[in-house]
Each structure stands twice: as C-alpha cells, then as structure tokens.
Amino acid sequence: MANFLIDAAKQMTYDAIVIGSGISGGWAAKELCEKGLKTLVLERGRDVKHVTDYPTANLNPWEFPHRGQVPLAVREQYGDIRSFMREETLHWAIKPDEQPFVQEQPFTWTRGYHVGGKSLLWARQTQRWSEFDFEGPARDGFAVDWPIRYRDLAPWYSHVEKFAGISGNKDGLPHLPDGEFLPPIQLNCVESHLQQTIAKHYTDRQLIQGRCAHITQPKPVHTAQGRAQCQHRALCVRGCPFGGYFSSNASTLPWAERTGNMTLRPHSVVHSIIYDDQKGRATGVRVVDANSLQMMEFYARIIFVNGSALNSNLILLNSTSNRFPNGLGNDSGLLGKYIAWHNYRGKISAEYDGFPDQTTDGRNPSNGYIPRFRNLHRQETTGLASQFLRGYATGVGGGRGLQTNRDGVGLALKENLLHPKLGPWHISGWMQGETIPLEKNHVRLDPNRNDKYGIPLLVTSAGWSENDDRMVNDFMEQMTEMFTLAGFTNVKAVDTHSNPGSDIHEMGGVRMGKDAKTSLLNQWNALHHCKNVFVTDGACMTSTSTQNPSLTYMALTARAANFAVAQMKKKNL
Structure with missing residues (x-):
C-alpha cells in the first residue's frame, strides 16, 4: 500500500504548476516548458481548442437563429450579467451559479472561465509602461514604491512583443516607450483629421x-x-481562427504543448x-x-498564480x-487590499460633415x-487638472455607417430597405x-457562505473617489474642446457613472513592493514570505497607470518565470 501511495503521489507531481491559462498563465506555461520544466496548467473552465472551438467565428449575420439577439428565456439563465449577451459571444458567458460573489458596493466582475481566459476577450491594446509610470507612487505618495523600474522590464517587453506580434508606430514619446513593432494599422480620414487638428492647436x-x-x-x-496575418474581419471577440491576434490559444499554449x-x-x-x-x-x-x-492535490516545486486578479x-x-x-504570505495583513x-x-461622441466622398470598410x-x-x-497648478492626481489616456475611433430609410409600406418600404445611404462620419x-x-477598496472572503465547490464567496468592496470624479470632469472638458476645434458637431460628453470594474482591468490586492x-x-x-509562489497577473500591480495592462502582465510573467527556473537550477527553490 505504501508503494501505491508513493506512485500515486509521483503521478500528481510536476516541476511547476500554473494556475490559469489566460494571458499571463499562457506566458508562464510557455517560458517554463521551454526551459524543460514539467508543467501542469490548471484551468477552472472548459477546454477551448484553437480554431475548432470558435463556433461563431465564420457565421454571417443571417446565419444566427435570432439574428444576434439572445432570447429572453436564455438571458434569464444568466441573471443580470450583461457581458457577451449576443448570440455570437454567448459561449464565453458564465452563469451566476458558477461563481456567485457578494457586492458590498456595485462592482462589475467579468470573468473568462475557459482555456485561454480573457486572452480571447480582450481589446488587444498593448502599450508599454514608462519610467514615469513606475515612479508614480513614489512621486506623489499614493500606494508604495514599485520595486522595479522601466529598465528592469524593457528587455522583457521586447521579448514578449516579438513573439506576440504587436503593430504600431515608433512615436518617440518618452512617456509611452516605443517597442518591437510590426507595420501599423492606419487611421481613417476622420481620425487623421482629429490628429492633425490636435497637432495644430496643442504642444502637450x-x-x-x-x-x-x-x-x-x-x-x-x-x-x-x-498564425497568419490579421484579416481585418473585426470579429475578434468570437475567437480568431487565423490567429491574427495574440491569444493563449493561438500562441503560447500550443507552443508550450509542443515541448x-x-x-x-x-x-x-x-x-x-x-x-x-x-x-x-x-x-x-x-x-x-x-x-x-x-477534491484532489497536485504537487510542484514552484507555483505561478495567474487566475486573474x-x-x-x-x-x-x-x-x-x-x-x-x-x-498565504499575508503577514502584513494587506492581502486583498488596495484593489x-x-x-x-467618461465617454464622448460627435459627427462630422466633411469627407462626403470618402468611406471606410477597413x-x-x-x-x-x-x-x-x-x-x-x-x-499641474491651474485648471481642472490641478484638482486630481495622475491622469488618463483616451481611445478614439471613427467611422461611417449606412442609414436605412424605413419609411413607406409594401414595395416602397422594401425598396428603401434595399438601398441604404451613407450617413455622416461619426467619432467617439x-x-x-x-x-x-x-x-x-478591497476584497475579502465571506466567512459564512461557500459556492458549489465549497470555496468561500468573494466579497468586493470598492468604490469611486473624488479624484476619479474630478478626472472624469477634466476628460469631458478637454475632449469637448478638442472635438470642437476639429469642427465636429453634435458633440456629447457624458459621465456614464459605470460601476468599478466595468473596464475589466482589475488590479492589485497582492501588490509588489520593496518592504x-x-x-x-x-x-x-x-511572495516575500513564500518565495516559491509567484503572482504575475493583475493582482501583482502596485499601481495602474493609464496604459492597458496586459502587455505588462506578459513581460512580468516572462521575467519571473525565467528567474524561477534559474533559482531552481541553483537549488534555491
């Protein structure tokens, strides 16, 4: 019997365990497996194979039974979850009983519980942090000082960019470092018009x-x-069978599997x-x-925690x-805090009467x-900017759609519907x-309630601050000014008052630091007090900066994985 137990334990033992298969978990798997470590990757959701498990990837609008809408009876099964409530993306949604949580204050928690995680759902924006971003907490005294600087991460940014495939321009901005770029995707005419107007009127x-x-x-x-070149289908959230955008499923996990x-x-x-x-x-x-x-147990010398923040x-x-x-590792009592x-x-939209002879189908x-x-x-000491710390970036997108005339009845209505006309350019x-x-702003465990797996429910307690309110006001003021100078009409800037977490960029709770x-x-x-456990997803972030965080997660993960392997070889772990 003793030998049987030893053999069973060996079957459950690996060099490394990675918790989660999303953007950071996929990178941990790739780096560890490449270095020769037998690695177990644990994913709480179902398997998703690249290409074969994207059921709606190639469907035309008329091929959906309900033309993209989700029937009410089906919607009711998902409670108040609004994410992915379209026929083409319903396969990514999870039902409330999968992981209920307690919202002490309103919080939007979007999860990707399937192999690949949110790497199949992300907006694919990839900006490096700069020295300025890593110095933020030390500069203004909020949060704690990062234990690393841009120079520590720069080679790892290059490492992941080359493998993942990042398109962009070398813009020469010190606060947004250039990277290893493939040729950029071009702005359309209304976006270029705004670009030129901003360059004409502003130096900052x-x-x-x-x-x-x-x-x-x-x-x-x-x-x-x-993987192949992006086909510009703009159906990315369904899953890309071409591998045109980076995901764990198309890139890092298959690479790890080949080892x-x-x-x-x-x-x-x-x-x-x-x-x-x-x-x-x-x-x-x-x-x-x-x-x-x-319940079962798996064993390993090192563990990477990449379950999403x-x-x-x-x-x-x-x-x-x-x-x-x-x-684990919570001697400081800060685990789960500083989320x-x-x-x-802040949102803004407008229209533009120019470029009547141009359209876009890019x-x-x-x-x-x-x-x-x-x-x-x-x-800053003047204007609204003097009233808040840090800052904001802005995404901008424009296009020109078709306007359908729904007047008339019978044949007249049919003719109108069959011959839509181009509407004005719009931008947001x-x-x-x-x-x-x-x-x-923190998360903690509910001491009295468990989910169906016997795991305590997570309690989220996070809300907006006056700093956030003032920042939104400045965004609306500045963007309204820029849109107006560009000659846009029907300019509408709003504060949506969306819940914390609606950006799907939760960070913190297991922050990095020197002390x-x-x-x-x-x-x-x-972990300071358990050095064979590494956390490299959004939970590790000390501050959030304004850039999309996924590229930084990838770089941190690759860096940590290579350090862990080196320490294992030295028998320090």
Missing part, C-alpha cells in the same frame, strides 16, 4: 495609432506558431495552495474537479495554514489613442483613467 498632446496585438506582417516566429512538457487540465477549480509548515514553502495546489466535485486574491486568501492563518482598476466613465481592429497628457511633468472617445489604490511590511511580492513577483 498627440493622437497616435493604437498599438495592438495584431499581426500585420507575419515574421518567421509567427508562422512557426501557425512535451505541458499537461493542461481544464475543469479544475483551484481551492487553495498547500503550505508545508515544516518545509517552509508551498508544496502544491488543492483542486476541485468541476464535474465530479472531487480577483480570483488570484481569492485563492491566496483561502490558502490558510498554521503559518499563514490569514492567507484598483481603470476609470472608463474594419480597423484597433483605434486611435491619445496618451496621457495631464500631470506629466509635475502636478473613451477615457482610461488611473485610479489611486486605496486601502478601503514586506507594506507589500506582498518582491521584485521578482514572488
């Missing part, structure tokens, strides 16, 4: 083409991944991380099989032991982008503001 701001994870000119490394070192296990809901008090390190992961509800917080909070009664996100509340999968221009060199903008991490008393992770993304 620019409109550039958004940098995005789309292959515009495949390199050998992309061909080796089996023969990866074991991928879907339907594996991580309960907690096992800590051995005598060995003084984590030894494995407890998993609930989503189908059988059976809030779920990674939940896992660590639920990983209790004699050594860590309040959650932050991006402020997407289906740009990206958009224009105005990098942060507020409080860049110092805290949306803010992406940096929220300040505050201790009161174990004020942070959870060190400069290599390892």
Whole structure:
C-alpha cells in the first residue's frame, strides 16, 4: 500500500504548476516548458481548442437563429450579467451559479472561465509602461514604491512583443516607450483629421495609432506558431481562427504543448495552495474537479498564480495554514487590499460633415489613442487638472455607417430597405483613467457562505473617489474642446457613472513592493514570505497607470518565470 501511495503521489507531481491559462498563465506555461520544466496548467473552465472551438467565428449575420439577439428565456439563465449577451459571444458567458460573489458596493466582475481566459476577450491594446509610470507612487505618495523600474522590464517587453506580434508606430514619446513593432494599422480620414487638428492647436498632446496585438506582417516566429496575418474581419471577440491576434490559444499554449512538457487540465477549480509548515514553502495546489466535485492535490516545486486578479486574491486568501492563518504570505495583513482598476466613465461622441466622398470598410481592429497628457511633468497648478492626481489616456475611433430609410409600406418600404445611404462620419472617445489604490477598496472572503465547490464567496468592496470624479470632469472638458476645434458637431460628453470594474482591468490586492511590511511580492513577483509562489497577473500591480495592462502582465510573467527556473537550477527553490 505504501508503494501505491508513493506512485500515486509521483503521478500528481510536476516541476511547476500554473494556475490559469489566460494571458499571463499562457506566458508562464510557455517560458517554463521551454526551459524543460514539467508543467501542469490548471484551468477552472472548459477546454477551448484553437480554431475548432470558435463556433461563431465564420457565421454571417443571417446565419444566427435570432439574428444576434439572445432570447429572453436564455438571458434569464444568466441573471443580470450583461457581458457577451449576443448570440455570437454567448459561449464565453458564465452563469451566476458558477461563481456567485457578494457586492458590498456595485462592482462589475467579468470573468473568462475557459482555456485561454480573457486572452480571447480582450481589446488587444498593448502599450508599454514608462519610467514615469513606475515612479508614480513614489512621486506623489499614493500606494508604495514599485520595486522595479522601466529598465528592469524593457528587455522583457521586447521579448514578449516579438513573439506576440504587436503593430504600431515608433512615436518617440518618452512617456509611452516605443517597442518591437510590426507595420501599423492606419487611421481613417476622420481620425487623421482629429490628429492633425490636435497637432495644430496643442504642444502637450498627440493622437497616435493604437498599438495592438495584431499581426500585420507575419515574421518567421509567427508562422512557426501557425498564425497568419490579421484579416481585418473585426470579429475578434468570437475567437480568431487565423490567429491574427495574440491569444493563449493561438500562441503560447500550443507552443508550450509542443515541448512535451505541458499537461493542461481544464475543469479544475483551484481551492487553495498547500503550505508545508515544516518545509517552509508551498508544496502544491488543492483542486476541485468541476464535474465530479472531487477534491484532489497536485504537487510542484514552484507555483505561478495567474487566475486573474480577483480570483488570484481569492485563492491566496483561502490558502490558510498554521503559518499563514490569514492567507498565504499575508503577514502584513494587506492581502486583498488596495484593489484598483481603470476609470472608463467618461465617454464622448460627435459627427462630422466633411469627407462626403470618402468611406471606410477597413474594419480597423484597433483605434486611435491619445496618451496621457495631464500631470506629466509635475502636478499641474491651474485648471481642472490641478484638482486630481495622475491622469488618463483616451481611445478614439471613427467611422461611417449606412442609414436605412424605413419609411413607406409594401414595395416602397422594401425598396428603401434595399438601398441604404451613407450617413455622416461619426467619432467617439473613451477615457482610461488611473485610479489611486486605496486601502478601503478591497476584497475579502465571506466567512459564512461557500459556492458549489465549497470555496468561500468573494466579497468586493470598492468604490469611486473624488479624484476619479474630478478626472472624469477634466476628460469631458478637454475632449469637448478638442472635438470642437476639429469642427465636429453634435458633440456629447457624458459621465456614464459605470460601476468599478466595468473596464475589466482589475488590479492589485497582492501588490509588489520593496518592504514586506507594506507589500506582498518582491521584485521578482514572488511572495516575500513564500518565495516559491509567484503572482504575475493583475493582482501583482502596485499601481495602474493609464496604459492597458496586459502587455505588462506578459513581460512580468516572462521575467519571473525565467528567474524561477534559474533559482531552481541553483537549488534555491
């Protein structure tokens, strides 16, 4: 019997375990497997195979039974979840009983529980952070100082950019560093018009083409991944069978699988991380099989936590032991605190009467982008910008659609419907503001209620601050001014008052820092007090900056994985 137990334990033992298969989990799997580590990748959701498991990828609008709408009876099964409530994306939605949570304040939590996670759902915008961003907390005293700077991450940005395939221009902006770019996607005429107007009237701001994870000119490394050039179908959220945009499914996971070192296990809901008090390190992961509800354990020398920010917080909070009664590595008591996100509340729209002889069918999968221009060199002392810390970036997109005349009846109506006319050019903008991490914005475990897997429910307690309100007001004022100078009409700027989390950019709770008393992770993304556990998804972020965060997650993950392998070889882990 003893031998049987030893053999069984060996079958459940790996060199490394990666929790989550999304953007950061996929990169952890790739880097660890490439370096020869037998790696188990745990995904709580179902399997999704690249190409074959994108059921709506090639359907035309008329091929959907309900022309894209989700029937009321089906919608009711998903409660008040609004994400993916279209026929073409319903396969990404999860039902409320999969993981209920407690909203102490209104919070929008979008999850991607399937192999590939939110790498199949993201907007694919990829901007580097700059030295200015990493210095933010030290500069104004909010949050704690990052334990790394841009120079530490710059080579890893290059590493992931080359593999993922990032299109963009080299814009020469010190606060938005250039990267390893494929040819850019072009702005359309109304976006270019706004770009020229801004350049004419301002010296402190620019409109550039958004940098995005789309292959515009495949390199050998992309061909080796089996990926092709972006087809500009603008159906990305369905899943791309061409691999034109970066996802774990099209890129990192297949790459890891080819090494023969990866074991991928879907339907594996991580309960907690096992800590051995005598060995003084984590030894494995407890998993609930989503189908059988059976609890099992897997073991490894190193563990990467990449379950997506809030779920990674939940896992660590639920990983209790004699050594860590309040959650793994949580000597400081800060685990789950200082949750932050991006402020997407500000929106603006307008029309333009120019360019009547031009149209567009380019289906740009990206958009224009105005990098942060507020409080860049110092805290501004005049105007609305003097009233808030940090700043915001702005996404900009324009187009020209068809207008359908629905007048008439019978044959007259039919003729009108069959011959739509081009409407005016329209343009819109949306803010992406940096929220300040505050201790009161936190997540914790409900002590009395569990989900169907026996895991405590997550309680979210996070709200807007006056700093966020003032930033929205400045966005509306500045964008209205820029749109008006461009000659746009029917300009409408609004504060949507959307819930925190609506941007799908939750960050923090397991932040990096120099001091174990004020942070959870060190400069290599390892827990200060449990150095064989690494957290490299959004949970690790000390501050949020204004850039889309996914590229930074990728770079941090690759850097941490290579450090972990080196430490294993030195027998330090």
